[in-house]
Amino acid sequence: MTNTFRIHMLKAKTGDSFIVECDEKTFFIDGGTRSVAKYLKRYLQENDPAKLKAVFVTHVDRDHIGGIAKLYGQFSKFVPKKAPVYMNHPEQVAITTNRCGLVTYEDGNSLKEVLTENGYVLEEATTGKILDFHGVTVEVLSPSSVFAGQLFSEWKASDDGFVSTDFIEVDCSNIPPEPNNNISSDIVNASSIALTITHAGKAALFLSDSLPEVMLNQIKEKTKFDVVKISHHGSKHNTSMELLRRIDCNNFIISTNGPRSYGHPHAETLVRLILSSIEHGYSECNITFNYEKVCNRIKINNLPNGFRVNLIYSEAINL
Template sequence: MYPARNGDAFLVDAGGPHILVDGGFASTYQDYIATDLALLAAHGGRLNLVICTHIDGDHIGGLLEFFSLNGPSERRGIEVGAVWHNSLRSLPTSTSRPGNVNDRMLLEAIRRRGYQDAAVASANPISARQGSSLGKLLRQYAYSWNSGDGTNCISDGTAPLSVGGNVGLQVIGPKPERLEALRDLWLREVRKLGYSGSLDASDLLDDAYEMWCASAPPPTVPTAVPIAASANLRLADVYTPDTSISNGSSIAFIISAGPTRLLFLGDAWAEDTVAKLKAMQPEAAPLVFDAIKVSHHGSLRNTSVELLSVADSPCFLISSDGSRHGHPDFEVLAEIVDRPAPFERQLFFNYETAATERLRAHASRSGTAFTVRVVDNKWIQVGGVQID
């Protein structure tokens, strides 16, 4: 779990196959990921799969850096078996108006603006040299993109993928309508700016779409009830469902390696995850995973009491330095550890925050043991192996 500031970046070693999930910001790749991938390549390894969960600056920036530097197929820095990434060309379109000079000028203006707006509040800005969308880079360098050329989307209807040995992935989100909602939002916004042209696939359109999505302003949501340090409100008192269309488009999935199962939630909406997990486990008992990557950096808008009633684990991963929106929210962390369980829970963070300090002083309401761990760019072992 890389130090990605307020973003996400994970490298999974599934006993041979390796999976890179998001890349944080460009400097996350430069400072941490690049060294690990160079070492992996030097030992004859490869990335079996790279996943960009959704188009947000704190998830996609490091992947832009990686794919822009990894080179064409004849001289890759490290081989990549497949890439999952939902861009505009991954969705069917019904609009086919002819374009004009003004349309192209508008798209060029969005492209020139680049990804910078997504990282204004971060200490890790995306590299200024990034002038292309991730989709364009994947096509330019001939990667296997969404099992082809990127014209298919990754959604909860995607067939399970085997990445070697007994390692596989099952997609549990997003629903296709979440991807279509993001596309439609983008189209409405550029129409307001005067765009009247086609949505037929093109590099320029891919660039404009991704760069706009990565820096789009978040939706207006109800303000959470302020929680004083001595307050005793529970997650159920303050939970407000996420309405970010971008977050709703996150790829959420389960990695299975033999009996070991890891649940990665990106920034997915809790309600979508609950519906899918309930369909997988009709019984009242929760699904127990070997590790759960908590959605949206521990935001109280993406983890509900109901979600925690259908999914549990002895290992929770929370990625955030608290620099944006105060993530993780203490109410989420307390709800995780307050529930009874037949095992001790370990909560792994990549930064100390006000929430981790407060959690250390918290006593589980159920008496279930838990441990707060802050890891410094070290491997976290899960799945039948004691975490050390």
């Protein structure tokens, strides 16, 4: 029997939505914006829904939770009740205000209510939790219980913005400075669920929108991964060379439709992915995008002789 380890990358606009197939077991990781719910529903209709073993909602940004909230709110009859939902609910802290729509505590609240009312299992996912699905192991790297308890109630208001057509100029001769984040002012991303899925000798790292400062506390030594979903849609603030030096990999996923308002993926992140692949001794770097138009906008300059960068558009990756 051939082992299957396939990651489907849904068109989640500015967000994340992945369907991970490990032989006869399936996992949903985030649901993108609300419009993505129809793709998740269609997948359950076209495949045996009993194969769905767990759903992970990494955090309550609208472009991660929206599709999951709609899936359970409108299409719950297609979702098996035996599949637990892992989500660190923001009700853990006193929410006094929510004046913008990007951090959707309302979606988190409504999702929890629907799950509870309809007999679904809601579980927390914090650092150190290891889930055994009989041949598939999921290890939760973040958030720690400290960050989970500090979910912040303020967030910079923004929308999807216009999708950019500008070229992303990647200069491999220009090493960007390391990001310098303030965790306390970015607690929503700092508290997002990052996890690994291991199956049939292969390991995938999903970084959600986590901060490198947080992940450095969990990945303490050089660790080999077969694929890494890069944090926060390729933002320069969420990927550091220090972290990449501990992540032995040259195969990366970036999920974004590339809106002008965010500028994702940032050239600085792409430079770091390329340079880290070189440092780890690889002869090439593979970066896969779920939108072809983003892939086509990237221009690589000053690449070291003999090294190759493969910019790939695909809807799925097989490990």
